[in-house]
Amino acid sequence: MNLISTGFSMGSARVISSHKASTHFFLNFHKLIISKIPLNTLTFPFGFSSHRSLTTKQRRFGTNIKSLNKYDTDGNSSTTSFTWDDVSEFELNDHSTLQGFFDKVHLNNRNSDKQCEFMPFVIEDQIVGFVHHGFADHLKEFKDVFIFHKDNSQSDQVSNVTLHKNLTTPEGRTRAVADVIKCLGKELIPGIRNELYPVTPFHGAPALFAMERAAAPYFGIKAYGVHMNGYVERDGKKFLWVGKRSNLKPTYPGMLDHLAAGGLPHGTSCQENLIKECEEEAGIPPSISVKARPVGAVSCIDINGFRYKRDVLFCYDLKLPESFYPKNEDGEVDSFKLIPVSHVANIIRRTHFFKANCSLVIMDFFFRHGYIKPESFGYLKLLQSLRNGDCS
Amino acid sequence: MNLISTGFSMGSARVISSHKASTHFFLNFHKLIISKIPLNTLTFPFGFSSHRSLTTKQRRFGTNIKSLNKYDTDGNSSTTSFTWDDVSEFELNDHSTLQGFFDKVHLNNRNSDKQCEFMPFVIEDQIVGFVHHGFADHLKEFKDVFIFHKDNSQSDQVSNVTLHKNLTTPEGRTRAVADVIKCLGKELIPGIRNELYPVTPFHGAPALFAMERAAAPYFGIKAYGVHMNGYVERDGKKFLWVGKRSNLKPTYPGMLDHLAAGGLPHGTSCQENLIKECEEEAGIPPSISVKARPVGAVSCIDINGFRYKRDVLFCYDLKLPESFYPKNEDGEVDSFKLIPVSHVANIIRRTHFFKANCSLVIMDFFFRHGYIKPESFGYLKLLQSLRNGDCS
Numbered sequence: 001m002n003l004i005s006t007g008f009s010m011g012s013a014r015v016i017s018s019h020k021a022s023t024h025f026f027l028n029f030h031k032l033i034i035s036k037i038p039l040n041t042l043t044f045p046f047g048f049s050s051h052r053s054l055t056t057k058q059r060r061f062g063t064n065i066k067s068l069n070k071y072d073t074d075g076n077s078s079t080t081s082f083t084w085d086d087v088s089e090f091e092l093n094d095h096s097t098l099q100g101f102f103d104k105v106h107l108n109n110r111n112s113d114k115q116c117e118f119m120p121f122v123i124e125d126q127i128v129g130f131v132h133h134g135f136a137d138h139l140k141e142f143k144d145v146f147i148f149h150k151d152n153s154q155s156d157q158v159s160n161v162t163l164h165k166n167l168t169t170p171e172g173r174t175r176a177v178a179d180v181i182k183c184l185g186k187e188l189i190p191g192i193r194n195e196l197y198p199v200t201p202f203h204g205a206p207a208l209f210a211m212e213r214a215a216a217p218y219f220g221i222k223a224y225g226v227h228m229n230g231y232v233e234r235d236g237k238k239f240l241w242v243g244k245r246s247n248l249k250p251t252y253p254g255m256l257d258h259l260a261a262g263g264l265p266h267g268t269s270c271q272e273n274l275i276k277e278c279e280e281e282a283g284i285p286p287s288i289s290v291k292a293r294p295v296g297a298v299s300c301i302d303i304n305g306f307r308y309k310r311d312v313l314f315c316y317d318l319k320l321p322e323s324f325y326p327k328n329e330d331g332e333v334d335s336f337k338l339i340p341v342s343h344v345a346n347i348i349r350r351t352h353f354f355k356a357n358c359s360l361v362i363m364d365f366f367f368r369h370g371y372i373k374p375e376s377f378g379y380l381k382l383l384q385s386l387r388n389g390d391c392s
Numbered sequence: 393m394n395l396i397s398t399g400f401s402m403g404s405a406r407v408i409s410s411h412k413a414s415t416h417f418f419l420n421f422h423k424l425i426i427s428k429i430p431l432n433t434l435t436f437p438f439g440f441s442s443h444r445s446l447t448t449k450q451r452r453f454g455t456n457i458k459s460l461n462k463y464d465t466d467g468n469s470s471t472t473s474f475t476w477d478d479v480s481e482f483e484l485n486d487h488s489t490l491q492g493f494f495d496k497v498h499l500n501n502r503n504s505d506k507q508c509e510f511m512p513f514v515i516e517d518q519i520v521g522f523v524h525h526g527f528a529d530h531l532k533e534f535k536d537v538f539i540f541h542k543d544n545s546q547s548d549q550v551s552n553v554t555l556h557k558n559l560t561t562p563e564g565r566t567r568a569v570a571d572v573i574k575c576l577g578k579e580l581i582p583g584i585r586n587e588l589y590p591v592t593p594f595h596g597a598p599a600l601f602a603m604e605r606a607a608a609p610y611f612g613i614k615a616y617g618v619h620m621n622g623y624v625e626r627d628g629k630k631f632l633w634v635g636k637r638s639n640l641k642p643t644y645p646g647m648l649d650h651l652a653a654g655g656l657p658h659g660t661s662c663q664e665n666l667i668k669e670c671e672e673e674a675g676i677p678p679s680i681s682v683k684a685r686p687v688g689a690v691s692c693i694d695i696n697g698f699r700y701k702r703d704v705l706f707c708y709d710l711k712l713p714e715s716f717y718p719k720n721e722d723g724e725v726d727s728f729k730l731i732p733v734s735h736v737a738n739i740i741r742r743t744h745f746f747k748a749n750c751s752l753v754i755m756d757f758f759f760r761h762g763y764i765k766p767e768s769f770g771y772l773k774l775l776q777s778l779r780n781g782d783c784s
Binding site: 202203204269270271293294295296297312314367368369370372373374375377378379380381383384387391392 | 594595596661662663685686687688689704706759760761762764765766767769770771772773775776779783784
């Protein structure tokens with residue numbers, strides 16, 4: 001059954017539950033056809049107060065950043081309470097500005113004024129991370145692992161932290177730091193995943209050692225990931241496959257997500273990782289996922305307490321056949337829905353439904369596919385802000 | 393006649409002379425099919441010495457930057473002497489690195505260490521440009537137009553230049569600065585075009601005044617432009633339409649160029665300008681060019697003598713029907729050729745045939761279309777370097 005050629009022409013959208021993959025069910029969104037945002041409505045100048053036309057439900061979910069702490073960028077959020085029905089509210093024709101996009105950039109780049117609270121983490125004369133002075137106090141007792149240096153003899157201020165000179169090999173460093181992380185316990189570093197991230201000054205450089213994924217932000221280690229926009233094109237119109245995370249996921253439960261994405265573990269290439277995630281998260285066979293096209297990268301830098309999160313996300317586009325239906329294989333996705341790109345733009349701007357860092361990758365898609373135009377006030381500023389972090 | 397479906401399957405490429413538009417002629421490139429660079433050959437690490445396999449002709453044209461001053465980024469070069477036959481030499485299977493791409497980035501971003509030789513040009517408390525101390529000496533006699541400020545009374549060093557306080561309106565400033573440029577004469581500022589560029593702190597801000605295009609680099613004014621990659625897709629393979637500039641053009645004569653591109657004059661939107669350039673340079677009717685998709689921007693900063701060139705280029709993609717043939721209307725293009733993207737990649741890396749700033753926009757195309765992959769050493773560095781200038 002070709003739903004895009006039948007369903008969409010009737011104004012319907014596809015929803016696929018991973019739990020009912022064999023009996024796909026579909027919700028009608030009667031407003032879909034009449035509500036599509038013309039692309040040129042993204043070109044209004046800043047300051048246009050578009051909140052005036054919102055419904056009660058839109059106001060409920062489309063609140064400002066401060067009131068949505070539970071949807072923050074740390075991932076340890078409570079289960080979100082929206083449904084696909086709530087998502088459909090944001091199909092309404094919405095003549096708004098780039099401001100909602102800037103809000104999502106800011107949500108991924110908080111507290112830049114607090115960089116001074118961190119000291120560089122240096123290995124082999126290269127800065128690989130940043131450690132909060134408060135967090136450093138916990139590390140100081142591990143004198144055979146971490147060494148703290150002062151600027152000069154006059155100052156009490158620590159200028160940087162490095163590893164003990166006896167830790168000369170990647171393997172030795174990995175073991176020693178892992179032991180410290182274990183000792184610190186999950187109260188200080190929650191959400192241990194038993195997954196190693198490479199520690200490098202820049203992508204492609206040999207790893208100086210590897211570190212538990214959950215600990216990376218506490219050491220300001222850059223974390224790399226792959227994020228894929230899976231889309232379908234029909235009659236020149238594009239639709240994005242959007243996943244809704246399982247309510248049982250420890251991080252960002254119930255939130256909207258890409259069709260496939262994942263952190264880049266130590267020793268795995270971007271393409272290998274993407275093919276694996278495609279298979280596990282969306283049931284996309286390698287014969288299709290190998291066609292995913294690398295299209296660039298976004299980055300952000302987010303400070304929250306002791307955490308100094310430096311993420312670099314490699315972006316991929318995968319144009320899927322109309323006949324393709326995603327099917328989650330690992331229980332991490334509740335359901336999928338194919339949504340017109342213009343509608344996704346509204347969801348990004350108006351809600352906090354998407355896992356925060358997905359917004360950056362989807363905005364990158366909007367730029368590359370012409371959904372945001374140079375005539376929009378703030379075009380270049382928004383474009384640049386998608387690589388606000390150290391994208392190296 | 394569908395040349396792509398016939399010609400390319402036979403290993404041919406299309407060349408269209410604007411002077412012989414009614415009698416398109418075609419050169420056979422017999423090596424085309426066997427020589428296409430597999431995409432994964434772009435993933436070799438730095439340092440691989442690929443010059444070893446070059447032919448004599450490749451060595452002749454593929455020389456290093458320093459020996460190619462006549463192809464520099466200033467545009468006032470002598471007529472180049474290569475032909476489409478020379479271009480075809482670079483089809484050869486070429487297992488090289490990203491280094492050739494980095495070379496082209498550097499060619500557009502020279503002498504960054506000389507920024508200290510320039511002072512800010514400030515209007516209404518906003519930096520709009522940079523003026524060389526040597527060039528400033530010529531401006532000092534125009535005391536009713538330019539005012540020079542010192543850091544403090546102790547120092548003789550000028551800290552910035554601004555306009556006289558009596559020049560309060562954009563129109564008044566435009567006239568006064570135009571008069572100075574006229575007085576300075578074409579020996580100091582060659583290549584006057586009688587075309588005005590807006591002077592703004594950032595794109596989209598109201599213009600504080602407007603300045604003759606040729607003078608913009610002498611005042612470090614940011615110059616905006618639109619550049620379009622026109623491409624054709626067949627069986628999943630992409631081909632770029634490449635223009636060869638007329639040997640009579642005052643700037644970059646005989647060099648390779650985009651299908652359509654142009655500086656953004658004062659008071660014109662990007663889309664309006666692109667549609668105009670498409671019509672004039674390639675005979676693309678508005679019914680087709682309106683479909684050109686904005687896909688982002690690149691930027692560079694190039695210092696050469698008194699010139700402080702700050703360019704921001706809005707990038708566009710236009711997917712053209714296979715039946716489309718460009719036809720130059722304004723005499724500025726000698727001929728066009730449709731070239732496989734992988735071959736264009738070799739031309740960019742190995743030669744200086746392309747007008748320098750086109751390389752940046754075409755590399756951006758390579759990234760967005762997956763021709764450069766995250767597995768290539770230097771991927772993120774090259775990606776970032778495409779916005780080396782102030783992209784605002």
